[in-house]
Amino acid sequence: MKFIDLFAGIGGIKIGFENTGFESVFSNDFDANCKKTFDLNFSKHKEMHFEDITKIKVNDLPEFHILTGGFPCQPFSIAGYRQGFDDEDGRGNLFFDIIRILKKRKPKVFLLENVKNLKTHDKGNTLKVIYSELEKLGYKITDKVLNTMEYGNLPQNRERVYIVGFLDKSAFNEFKFPKKIPLTKTIHDCLEKKVDEKYYYNKKDLYLKLKDDVVKKDTVYQWRRKYVRENKNGVCPTLTANMGTGGHNVPIILDDKGIRKLTPRECSNFQGFPKNYKLPEIADSHLYKQFGNSVSIPVVERIAENIKKALEK
Secondary structure, X not given: OEEEEEOOXXXXXXXXXXXXXXXXXXXXXXXXXXXXXXXXXXXXXXXXXXXXXXXXXXXXXXXXXXXXXXXXXXXHOHHHOOOHHHOOOOHHHHHHHXXXXXXXXXXXXXXXXXXXXXXXXXXXXXXXXXXXXXXXXXXXXXXXXXXXXXXXXXXXXXXXXXXXXXXXXXXXHHOOOOOOOOOOOOHHHOOOOOOOHHHEOOOOOOHHXXXXXXXXXXXXXXXXXXXXXXXXXXXXXXXXXXXXXXXXXXXXXXXXXXXXXXXXXXXXXXXXXXXXXXXXXXOHHHHHHHHHHOOOHHHHXXXXXXXXXXXXX
């Protein structure tokens, strides 16, 4: 079955669905740096369609059976000031472009991903609007908040809401979100052995503010502009889109050489990207943003497997 991937970013949802046997026929995003990373990793005939989603003509889309998309979450997240549909940049209204495409093409299934706060935003009214618009089109819908460390066997504390809709009621009744699985991976499974000096704080001004708090090698810390926050549960805190700006929120560890921040490759590992996933020659700040905005691939893959089973039954 064929799927399209909207707000594709660097292809996390695409990889999860392709690993399950679905065929990607169209990916779209409007971030030039994401396109560089995306096109480096996927064959030329599957390169990203680089365009503002509001400009996409539904008739120009190829045939597809499933629509996927991690629609912009900043308007709904704590970090994005919770503006929701009233986001002044218009990102909150991009959900209605998903509606526009679903209305005309009526694919069998959709999967939408967003931040956990979407469920409580505007006292639940935002999610009500989303459900109402999707139900008008005939979809049966369910959603669940899944944490990467509980459902993806990745040591990252990352809660995201996944919304799944089916046109066919019997397929909807067959669908279940995946069950929790044991976390067997540790942060050390995601860390690199050799790391460039530029990631170390040892000779930087910030070192003096970090050295008394960053003391354990099995712990990931965060610099929160004015203080160090220790992650008590032995996993990486949520990777965020603003990790690379001003040193805020970047996860920090202690290794044999000293105190350093995670590298972009390590962020890729904490999101479950394959080892052979290539990183382009662009600023680290862009790479941090890309992995902070991405999905945890194993979680998406497990949802995709259950969608496949529901459709096959």
